[in-house]
Amino acid sequence: MIIRRLHIILALALLLFAYPQEIYAQSKPPLEYQVKAAFLFNFTRFVRWPSLGGGNSPFVIGIAGNDPFGSYIDDLVNGERMGGHPLIVHRYTESDDMSNCNILFINVADIQKLKAILAQVQNLPVLTVSDADGFIKAGGIIRFYKDENHVKMEIKPAAARAAHLEVSAKLLQIARTDN
Amino acid sequence: MINKSSIQAKIMSAILLTCTIVLLLLCSAFILFEYLSYKKSVKDNVSTLARVIAGNSSAALAFESYSDAREILNGLKNNPHIESACLYDASGHVFAVYPDTISRKKIPPTPQTDGYKFSDNALVGFEPVRQEASRLGTMYIRSNLDQMYAQLNNLLLTSGCLLVGLLLVTYLLSVLMQRPITRPIRAFKDGVRRISEEHDYSVRITQTSQDELGSLTDAFNHMLTQIELQNETIGKLAAIVESSNDPIISITLEGIITSWNDAAERTFGYAADEIIGKSVFNIVPDERRHEEAEILARLQRGESVEHLETQRLTKNNRLLDILLTISPVKDQYGKIIGASKISRDITEKKQEERRKNDFIAMVSHELKTPLTSTRSYVQILLAEARKRNSDAFIINALTRTDVQTKKMTHMINDFLNLARLEEGKLQLILRVFELQTLVEEIVGDAQFLTKNHKISFLNCDHIKVKADREKIGQVLMNLLTNAIKYSPKGGEITVACAIDNQKAIISVRDQGVGIKQADQQKLFERFYRVENNELRTISGFGIGLYLVAEILRYHGSKIQVESQEGFGSTFYFSLDIAQE
Numbered sequence: 001m002i003i004r005r006l007h008i009i010l011a012l013a014l015l016l017f018a019y020p021q022e023i024y025a026q027s028k029p030p031l032e033y034q035v036k037a038a039f040l041f042n043f044t045r046f047v048r049w050p051s052l053g054g055g056n057s058p059f060v061i062g063i064a065g066n067d068p069f070g071s072y073i074d075d076l077v078n079g080e081r082m083g084g085h086p087l088i089v090h091r092y093t094e095s096d097d098m099s100n101c102n103i104l105f106i107n108v109a110d111i112q113k114l115k116a117i118l119a120q121v122q123n124l125p126v127l128t129v130s131d132a133d134g135f136i137k138a139g140g141i142i143r144f145y146k147d148e149n150h151v152k153m154e155i156k157p158a159a160a161r162a163a164h165l166e167v168s169a170k171l172l173q174i175a176r177t178d179n
Numbered sequence: 180m181i182n183k184s185s186i187q188a189k190i191m192s193a194i195l196l197t198c199t200i201v202l203l204l205l206c207s208a209f210i211l212f213e214y215l216s217y218k219k220s221v222k223d224n225v226s227t228l229a230r231v232i233a234g235n236s237s238a239a240l241a242f243e244s245y246s247d248a249r250e251i252l253n254g255l256k257n258n259p260h261i262e263s264a265c266l267y268d269a270s271g272h273v274f275a276v277y278p279d280t281i282s283r284k285k286i287p288p289t290p291q292t293d294g295y296k297f298s299d300n301a302l303v304g305f306e307p308v309r310q311e312a313s314r315l316g317t318m319y320i321r322s323n324l325d326q327m328y329a330q331l332n333n334l335l336l337t338s339g340c341l342l343v344g345l346l347l348v349t350y351l352l353s354v355l356m357q358r359p360i361t362r363p364i365r366a367f368k369d370g371v372r373r374i375s376e377e378h379d380y381s382v383r384i385t386q387t388s389q390d391e392l393g394s395l396t397d398a399f400n401h402m403l404t405q406i407e408l409q410n411e412t413i414g415k416l417a418a419i420v421e422s423s424n425d426p427i428i429s430i431t432l433e434g435i436i437t438s439w440n441d442a443a444e445r446t447f448g449y450a451a452d453e454i455i456g457k458s459v460f461n462i463v464p465d466e467r468r469h470e471e472a473e474i475l476a477r478l479q480r481g482e483s484v485e486h487l488e489t490q491r492l493t494k495n496n497r498l499l500d501i502l503l504t505i506s507p508v509k510d511q512y513g514k515i516i517g518a519s520k521i522s523r524d525i526t527e528k529k530q531e532e533r534r535k536n537d538f539i540a541m542v543s544h545e546l547k548t549p550l551t552s553t554r555s556y557v558q559i560l561l562a563e564a565r566k567r568n569s570d571a572f573i574i575n576a577l578t579r580t581d582v583q584t585k586k587m588t589h590m591i592n593d594f595l596n597l598a599r600l601e602e603g604k605l606q607l608i609l610r611v612f613e614l615q616t617l618v619e620e621i622v623g624d625a626q627f628l629t630k631n632h633k634i635s636f637l638n639c640d641h642i643k644v645k646a647d648r649e650k651i652g653q654v655l656m657n658l659l660t661n662a663i664k665y666s667p668k669g670g671e672i673t674v675a676c677a678i679d680n681q682k683a684i685i686s687v688r689d690q691g692v693g694i695k696q697a698d699q700q701k702l703f704e705r706f707y708r709v710e711n712n713e714l715r716t717i718s719g720f721g722i723g724l725y726l727v728a729e730i731l732r733y734h735g736s737k738i739q740v741e742s743q744e745g746f747g748s749t750f751y752f753s754l755d756i757a758q759e
Contacts, residue, residue, distance in 0.1 A: 035243065042241040045311040153242065170238035170310075174247040 062101030248275035448494030631669030666691030686751035703728035
């Protein structure tokens, strides 16, 4: 696994070397965030939402705070669907109403701001995700953390239940759960 | 090998072979069916396992949790038949392998088409990893078939044991089952062997079954009865042949002796076993060989030979006179295959005849001497009486005496010739002479014997023949006396000569009583006399015409007769004309 990663890194390094740096910097976030972007997308398959609205209403992956993914995540979800709903990425400012999103990646350093955002979507079917250390304690559902350079997850099933979300046992199996 | 073995062995091998083939086919079909269902069950088993693992590993793949993927794959440890497995991510790269220690070379570098197939004694499969309808990767799984082969081996072993066991049972059953079939056959065979060894045809075979063999036994017993009856008949016939006083033998067409009765043993001195299978020429004297060859030739034409007088040679080289009757023997299709020969030993009879002939010859000879001197004295007396012109009565009496003595001389000559003939001592003295003078002489003598008949001759001049003059004279004399005798009312008797085809034909015609057709054939036999009331009174010994026929036969000629009853007869014969 590590070897493969190394290959990729090497390949990326070669690419960086070969192409103008500004073009590449625009489209690709660091590897860690590419993985996290993929994870966000993959949550759509392992979590069940109670209702997704009617017709062609979009399935929204929201990013609150600083956007670490750039256009990479837009490209990733472009054309993908969740059930009948097209996936879109929506970026929120702290003042925006975030209740209409389905997955919300919260990337704010200030714990108070984070709590404010969580309070805004409390009891709503929104899968809250964040890198922040006290996120689970603050009432968030999934937290990314790093272990031996791998991106891992911590899940709080009680919070998911509170948000009326059904998290697949498979996901729970590979994640660290906080009861 | 099968053809030589007994019926028992044949039946048993038929039963065993049939059962073996049926059982083998059954076992093969069963094993094939089991093999196929094992394969299917292995495939089902492995694909189910793969589906479960693939399902479980979707999250690990989606969230790149290598350790989880490994853990999930390690769940396969409970299935020792799974040799290796691996997970590929969505882009087809190997993500996790099982077992940990396996070399990457043993794992296909990229996933192949989904599905399962058997290769290299293993089941190899690729199972898609999905979550919520989206494909996250592929799972590879490889299972060995050791378990299946172990099961198949067990099955083979069980089938083999079963097969051996069943064949053993079949063998025991076949031993029991062939018995009711072979027991009567063997009883039949034993019966037949007893009959053929002991030649006892009164034995009957006990019928033990009502099937085809029963009817065969019936038919065989019936046949035995027939053989017994035929043996009885043959025995009777053989007894007749054996007890016959005449030797009866049978020969093949090549002259090989095939049977020889007791009388033949007694007569010819050879025992049956030493002569059967040898040539009949063993008992034929050399001088009769041509005769035997001719007999064989006649037999092949289907002719029989009756009353042939011939000679045979005994073992002690004694010559026997025998009378032989030979008839062709035909087979059931009417083809001549040999001959039966019934001989009668006539040696004694022949000797008796010879003694009689010797006696006749002696008597005739002894009678002839006084008769010759009597006749000479009568002729002297007659000449003297004529010279002295004696009394007519004396001359007449002496003339009659002369004629009677002459007649008597002829008769004695006939007897002498007969005796010589019988002994085979008749010898011809062939000379050339004028027919005219002989005919004149004999007719003159004959005319002396009768006054009622007028004897004439014609056309005999200038014919010279080569023959025994004295014996031909006797022939003519006998024919003339015969003509006189059988023409009691008188009439003309004509001796005529003619030439036909280099032969002189001499005929004697009378106007007498004639001869019946039936008598014409036997006329020339010895001592034969025509049975006729009218002719009762006519004297004679019945040797005249026999002598005529024999003398002419010695000349290579033949006496012939044409006659019509009541209108007279004509006797004629031919003689060789003398070459100038």
